[in-house]
Amino acid sequence: MSELAVNVDHIATLREARKINYPDPVIAAGICELAGVDGIVCHLREDRRHIQDRDVKLLREVVQTRLILEMAATEEMLNIALSIMPDVVTLVPEKRVEVTTEGGLDLTTSKGNIAKAVDTLKNSGIKVCIFIDPDPEQIQIAHKIGTDSIEIHTGAYCEAKTEVEKDKTFAEIVNAANFGKKLSIGVNAGHGLCYNNIKRFKGHDLIQEFSIGHSIISRAAFVGLERAVKEMYEIVKDL
Ligand code: PXP
DSSP: OOEEEEEOHHHHHHHHHHTSSOSOHHHHHHHHHHTTOSEEEEEOOTTOSSOOHHHHHHHHHHOOSOEEEEEOSOHHHHHHHHHHOOSEEEEOOOOTTOSSOOSOOOHHHHHHHHHHHHHHHHHTTOEEEEEEOSOHHHHHHHHHTTOSEEEEEOHHHHHOOSHHHHHHHHHHHHHHHHHHHHTTOEEEEESSOOTTGGGGGTTTOOOSEEEEOHHHHHHHHHHOHHHHHHHHHHHHHTO
8 A cells, every 4th residue: 555755845835935933844744644644755955945954853853654854965965864864865856946856866977976875874774765757777777776765756747738648657657666666676756746646546556655745735725734635645545
């Protein structure tokens, strides 16, 4: 059965829009856990546009399920990870100008740097996940450098406009997930998933953990966070 990890970055985005002390992503994490989620995700970006260092520290103290820290493989972030000790670090690419994470890590060009980060994190007892596009070549490299799991970037599927494009991009995810499973690494998925497009995963039994943020936090503005999380949780558990 798949698990649901909720990304609370966009609660912090709302807070940072006013640079005040609410709404608090730490309280959001508590509500998500009370609603039954399997993990809490946050992305500490170099520019601190949403999640702040203080949030990660407090999340480490209060999260009782699994704390998953998304971060770039920089020296600064590695030092933070080693002092906070999240349960999992998901290594992501990061560009200052992007609106959100735009693509998976390209391991064909950044293999050395990522391999070093994987070693450092694993040697400290932190599990590592690498966010990559649904590309077997990338998955093969991720496996070689010793990652515990991969998170398949579902953005191309979620943004597909036509049925043909949706079929093609979803088939790529299925193919990539099967390949990851064959290599015995954990296979997660995320980016752009919502209450509708996630239903396509039903019956495939391929994904260990779905990492979802924006659609849940958006729905929460209308129905409340607990209900928004529970509605997604029920879909995920029924896939
Ligand atoms: N996984 C990763 C690696 C991400 O960078 C993001 C976006 O922060 C997500 C999952 C969640 O994407 P969304 O907010 O579109 O659900």
